[in-house]
Amino acid sequence: MKNDTFDRRAFLKSAVAGSAAAVTATVALPQTAEAQQRPASPAPPPPNPGYIFLNLEEAAFVEAVVDHMVPADALSPKGTDLGLNVYIDRALAGGWGKGDRLYMQGPWKQGTPSQGYQLPLTPAELYRAGIKAANAHSVKTYGKTFDKITEAQRQEFLVAWQAGKVTFEAGPPARTFFATLYQNVMEGMFSDPIYGGNRDKAGWKMIGFPGVIAVHAQNVEKFRDKKYAPAPMGISDLS
Amino acid sequence: MATKLKEVDVVVVGLGWTGGILAKELAEAGLKVVALERGKMMSTAQDFGVPQVRDELRYVQRHELMQNAAKDTLTIRNNPTQDALPMRRLGSFLPGEGVGGSGIHWSGHTWRWTDMEFKVRSMYEERYGKAYIPNDMTIQDWGITYAELEPYYEKFERVAAVSGKAGNLRGVIQPGGNPFEAPRANEYALPALTPILSNVMFAEAAGKLGYHPFPRPSANASRPYTNPDGVRFGQCQYCGFCQRFGCEANAKGSPHHTVIPLAMKSPNFELRANSWVTKVIKDPAGKRVTGVTYTNVLNGEEFEQPATMVLLTAYAINNVHLMLLSGIGRAYDPVSQQGVIGKNYCYQTGAGATLFFEGRNFNPFMSAGGSSSTMDDFNTNWDFDRSKHGFIGGYTIGAGFNTSLPIGNRPVPRGTPSWGKEWKAATAKSYQTAMNIGGSGSVMANRYNYFDLDPTYRNAFGQPLMRMTFDYKENEHKMGRHASQMINDIAKSMNPTSFNTATARTEPWTVVPYQSTHNTGGTIMGTNPRQSALNKYLQSWDAHNLFVVGANVFPHNSSYNPTGPIGALAYWTADAIKNQYLKNPGPLVSA
Numbered sequence: 001m002k003n004d005t006f007d008r009r010a011f012l013k014s015a016v017a018g019s020a021a022a023v024t025a026t027v028a029l030p031q032t033a034e035a036q037q038r039p040a041s042p043a044p045p046p047p048n049p050g051y052i053f054l055n056l057e058e059a060a061f062v063e064a065v066v067d068h069m070v071p072a073d074a075l076s077p078k079g080t081d082l083g084l085n086v087y088i089d090r091a092l093a094g095g096w097g098k099g100d101r102l103y104m105q106g107p108w109k110q111g112t113p114s115q116g117y118q119l120p121l122t123p124a125e126l127y128r129a130g131i132k133a134a135n136a137h138s139v140k141t142y143g144k145t146f147d148k149i150t151e152a153q154r155q156e157f158l159v160a161w162q163a164g165k166v167t168f169e170a171g172p173p174a175r176t177f178f179a180t181l182y183q184n185v186m187e188g189m190f191s192d193p194i195y196g197g198n199r200d201k202a203g204w205k206m207i208g209f210p211g212v213i214a215v216h217a218q219n220v221e222k223f224r225d226k227k228y229a230p231a232p233m234g235i236s237d238l239s
Numbered sequence: 240m241a242t243k244l245k246e247v248d249v250v251v252v253g254l255g256w257t258g259g260i261l262a263k264e265l266a267e268a269g270l271k272v273v274a275l276e277r278g279k280m281m282s283t284a285q286d287f288g289v290p291q292v293r294d295e296l297r298y299v300q301r302h303e304l305m306q307n308a309a310k311d312t313l314t315i316r317n318n319p320t321q322d323a324l325p326m327r328r329l330g331s332f333l334p335g336e337g338v339g340g341s342g343i344h345w346s347g348h349t350w351r352w353t354d355m356e357f358k359v360r361s362m363y364e365e366r367y368g369k370a371y372i373p374n375d376m377t378i379q380d381w382g383i384t385y386a387e388l389e390p391y392y393e394k395f396e397r398v399a400a401v402s403g404k405a406g407n408l409r410g411v412i413q414p415g416g417n418p419f420e421a422p423r424a425n426e427y428a429l430p431a432l433t434p435i436l437s438n439v440m441f442a443e444a445a446g447k448l449g450y451h452p453f454p455r456p457s458a459n460a461s462r463p464y465t466n467p468d469g470v471r472f473g474q475c476q477y478c479g480f481c482q483r484f485g486c487e488a489n490a491k492g493s494p495h496h497t498v499i500p501l502a503m504k505s506p507n508f509e510l511r512a513n514s515w516v517t518k519v520i521k522d523p524a525g526k527r528v529t530g531v532t533y534t535n536v537l538n539g540e541e542f543e544q545p546a547t548m549v550l551l552t553a554y555a556i557n558n559v560h561l562m563l564l565s566g567i568g569r570a571y572d573p574v575s576q577q578g579v580i581g582k583n584y585c586y587q588t589g590a591g592a593t594l595f596f597e598g599r600n601f602n603p604f605m606s607a608g609g610s611s612s613t614m615d616d617f618n619t620n621w622d623f624d625r626s627k628h629g630f631i632g633g634y635t636i637g638a639g640f641n642t643s644l645p646i647g648n649r650p651v652p653r654g655t656p657s658w659g660k661e662w663k664a665a666t667a668k669s670y671q672t673a674m675n676i677g678g679s680g681s682v683m684a685n686r687y688n689y690f691d692l693d694p695t696y697r698n699a700f701g702q703p704l705m706r707m708t709f710d711y712k713e714n715e716h717k718m719g720r721h722a723s724q725m726i727n728d729i730a731k732s733m734n735p736t737s738f739n740t741a742t743a744r745t746e747p748w749t750v751v752p753y754q755s756t757h758n759t760g761g762t763i764m765g766t767n768p769r770q771s772a773l774n775k776y777l778q779s780w781d782a783h784n785l786f787v788v789g790a791n792v793f794p795h796n797s798s799y800n801p802t803g804p805i806g807a808l809a810y811w812t813a814d815a816i817k818n819q820y821l822k823n824p825g826p827l828v829s830a
Contacts, residue, residue, distance in 0.1 A: 069658035075667050096301060103308045103327040105696065111324040114749035115315055118324055155659075162657060182657065190645040191296035206663065207670035209604055209645045212293035214478035216605045217433075225436045225600050227671075238290040 049086040049196070052093035053124060057145070061131045062088050064147035068154045069185050076202045079185070087188030087197030088127075097124035119172055126172055126180060133171030134161075193234045204232040212238055241532055241541040247271045250531055250546035252516045252561065253553025255340020256802065257788040257809040259494035259502060260395075261550050264813035266505035268821075273544060274502075275514040275533050277553075278337030283496055287485030295644040298483045304344045306334045306554070310699040313556065317710040317747045318687060319573060325696050325704060330751040332586075332758055333483070334554040338512055339495030341554060341756060342802075346482040346608030346641050347458035347491050349401045349806075350799035351392045353421040353619055357381040359631075359683075359795060367626055375686040376631070376714065377576075377583055378795050382766040382775040385421045388807050391814075395806030396428055396456075399492025400464050400472045402609070403427035403456030417453040419619040429461045432475065436601050437674035438612035441638030444733045450614045455637060457609020458492030458802075470497045481608030482642040491608060513537045517700050519549055519565040519785065528567070528782045534700065548784045548816070552809075555791040556690075559761030560705040563692050568762075568772050568781045573687050573708075579772045581690035583760040584707060585796035588715045589634075590723045590743060591677040593650045594735040601674050603643035611639035617725060618681075618798050630717040632681030634798045636726055638674060645670070653739045676730055678722040678741070679755075684795040685712050690761045710748050719743030757801050759793040767830065774828040776815040777808060783826045788812055 051059055066079025066088070076082065091097055099122035111118040119126060135145040138157060142149045146157065160166050162182070166174045188197030190204070192212070198204065204211055211232035219228065248270040251258045258274055266272045281287075297303045306312075306329065314323035335341035355362060359378045363371060372378065395401075405426045406416025415431075431454035434442070442452040459481070460472040473488035481491065489496045502508045516533040520543070530545035551558040562580050563570060569578035617623055618633035625631060642648075650673040651665040693706040711719075723741040730738050765771025768780035777792055779785040788809050790801040819827055 070663070071660055073660050073663065075660075075663045099309070101302060101307050101309050101328065103312045103325050105325070107695065109322065109324055112317070112321065112747075114317055114747045115324045115326075116330055116750040117327050158658070185658075186649075187296055187300060187646055190649075191300075192294055194294075195296060204645065206667050207645060207649070208667075209670070212290040214293065214476065214480060214604065216477040216479075217474050220433045220435060220477045220605055223600070223602055223605065224439070227600050228602050228605065233290075235290040235294065 049083065049089070051089045053097065054085075054089045054092070057135065058127065058131045059085065059089075060147035061135060061145070064154065065158075065181065066185055066188070068151070068158065070189060076206045081199065082189060082202055083193075083197045083199040084185055084188035087191065087195055088184050090196045091184060091187070092124040092127055097127075098122055117176065119176060121172060123180060126177055129172050130168070130177035130181070133168035133174070134177070136171075137166060137168060194236050201232045201234055241543045243543045244545065246530070246545035246547065247273045248546065249273070249548045249550060250275060250544050251550045251552055252531060253277075253340065253551070253557065254338050254494070254499060254510065255335065255552070255554070256342040256494045256498075256806055258340070258550070258552030259342070259498035260806065260809040261552060261788065261813050262508055263498045263502040263505075264810070265816065266502050266508040268817050270507060272502070272508045273546070274508070274510045275516050275531065275544070276338050276510070276512050277515040277536065278512065280338045280510075280512045281343065281485070281495055283485060283487060283489055287487045289487050292484055292487055293478075293480050295480075295646050298344075299642070299644060299647055302329055302333060304335050304337065304483065304485070305329055306336045311704070312698075313705045313707050314693040314696050315707050315709075315750050317708070319708055323693055323706045323708070326750045331749065331754045332756040333753065334556060334756065338499060338510070339485075339493055342494040343485045344483045345491075345493075345802060347399070347401075348609055348800040348802070349396060349399060349456050349458050350803040351385070351388075351421060351423075352797055352799055352804045354385045355619055355621060356795070356797050357383055357385060362621075363631055371626065372631065373714065376712075377684045377686050378631070379684075379765060379770055381764055381794055382771070383764070388804070388811060389421075389424060391807035391810040392803060393423070393425060394810045395803065397467050398497060399458040399806065400429060400460040400466060400490075401427055401456050401458045401492065402429040402432050402461035402475075404431045404454055406453055415453065417615050417619075418451050419615040421619075427456060428466070429464055432457065432459060432461045432607050432609055433477075434612065435477075435606055435610050435639060436599065438610060438639050440674070440733060441676060441729075442612040444729055445612070445614050445636075448729060448732060450616045452612045452614045455609050455611040455613045455639070457607065459607040459609050460490045460492075466497065468497065468501055470501070475607045477605050477607050477610070479604040479606050479640070479644065480642060481606075484642070515700070516561065517564070517702065519551070519561060519567060521565065521567060521782065526782065528785045548786070551785070551787040552789060555758050555761065555789040556705060556707075558787050558789050558791045559690050562762055562772070562787065563690070563705070564702055567779065567785065570691060571689050573689055576686060579763070579768070579770065581761055582772075583684035583763050583794050584688050584690050584709060585682045585684055585759045585793070586709060586748070587682055587755045587757050587796055587798065588680040588711055588719055588744065589678055589754070590680075590719055590726060590741040591675055592726050592730045592741040593673055593675050593739040594730050594733060595650075595652060595669060595673050595737045597672060597736045599672055601640070601671055603640045603648070603671065606640035606643065608641050610641060611637040613637035617722070628717060628721045630714050630721070631683050632714070632718060632798070634678045634680035634718060634722045636676060636678045636722070636729070638676045640674075650675070650739075652737050676726050676741070678726055679798045680715065680718050680722060681798045682711070682796045683714050684760065711744070716743060716745045719745070757790065757796060759790040759796040759801060761791045762787045763794040764792040765794060774826070776819075776827045777812045778815075778820075778827050780826075780830055784824065786812055786816070
């Protein structure tokens, strides 16, 4: 497991960009009932996404986190196969990561917990500083960066981190970075696939969320206390 | 140097429900009306089409339709001893921005607040004695009555396509409706929404316990509808993308497809979007206002728009902010308790339980904004004896789903890990088999909950940010404890596989996470200028040609959503202007 990310990246680097030729014709109509009954086609192999924002250390860290938080099992493929790393990279490279809609005027003070986010950092800057600090903590505790430690060590680290038992010396507040990172993992898992995560709508399939098709005036009584499980549709399926 | 424009009869600042209603009514009455809206123009066809509108990340997490905190926000603190710091990212509440305002992204819950609110001090004093009201609880009567507002509630409900079931028609209690509501002259505009499973299960359980559940009234058209103005509504599709979203079907009552297009049909009306009002200009004699200054945010050009009347109809907080920035009326001081502008800021509180039922299918994605079965037994039920529990006010309890989308709403039993295989299994199992019971509680006014101007932080125009000082007080803690116990009792009676209990919140109010966009007070209505900023017609005591319309006029907050009385008061004010003020411009109530 611990070498997995490097193997995959080496593979991806050398892979022919065949996915560009893959058929991605737009679907203009909702699927027919017949089509919905067929099992969903298996996910295509993930295309090489490339990173816009994350550097090598950051990419390795984020890949390790998303694969640990979302391991492969019968319910879904693992985090990187769902594109959660891609989602996070694109979010950090885009307006949100650059502090769009974030009030960024000083003076800066730490404030009370009830005053919310008070850091002089955009989300992208928080990741940049936060990953460095988290890896420094990992090296200090386990002798290696987060992407190189064992599954059990990752679990121990994350549990302590979430519980507020990890502090980053002179870095951004560990709690704030954890909350942001965790929220972004969940966003990547359950947002529309158009943002790079939730690949093949696997996050939605896992819980039974039908996506953008939502015309239920006729269904609300018919399906009361009955399973309603069409193949989920995303924005690009209907565009 | 600002370009001075030609004087108009009326300038409307902010174009959501209240601005839209007043602009339409006054333009149709023959007045020249200019509306200034800081945000952009939006329309259902251009902006809220499927599939783009079905985007939880964009609209819920990233606040697409909301005020941009980078340009203007508030500073926040829990009490006057703290340093206020800016709310750097929106969280606890989400003011809308753009043509249609928060009326685009609301869920549609439309209530009729009753005399229990409008006569709050006199009714509690009469029943429980003067000593029952804590010294620092600055509740006061509003100066209006339910009977005065009743026709205006009806007017707004019909314009906004409110679906519901009457519980009290002209004093006769109606089966299936809310028996505690005040008498209505007529039924709702549309029949109640079709109940979803969680509504049915809650209603059955609450009924068995002797409570009185009813379908929550909501501006989600339960069938195709044409309102009295001839505006056509589609049928609500229970799409599950309501709160925070525009409605592609025009099934949600929103100003951008009702009153605003009607105002725009009038040659007397002009809309200027992207126009940020920075100040209301006072007449040197101080008895009137003469217009506003604003900036075109597309190019930075500054204007002065003279007007015979000024109507502040922005989001409640921004109305108060503009009053403070313009120096109209005396700013409130919590120490001396003198002054009125900024006084009695209130919010709401809540508690909730999550119930897990193995084997059931709640289909949370199949719900309208108003898919809730609700009970008022601890709210407008005046027979409920508060003295045993020591609080003032009340709370609704309801169950259902509203915009239960998967980034934000993935219930799991308490104690479930936050990631890994166990988390995945619990999430997969619970999404369709969990429901909530939630309470929404009132907040009574308190001497130390108020607005003023921040001494340090500035907005994009270099103006002081609004400073909000707020926390829940013992009254809210007591009510929260009672509400949690009642919610848990109902939950237990439903015999779920397991449930996450409701707990009273007693920790300080925080700016995260989202709680409620029901911010009230700051320029309150009342019976005299020493205690209130506005008279019963929402006319400034300090400048008779200035009206301030929105939840900022509420002297305290109830457990109900605010839009019902906001819409009704907008029509009430429009009538007062048309029928009284225009004939004899001056104070409509003598101070």
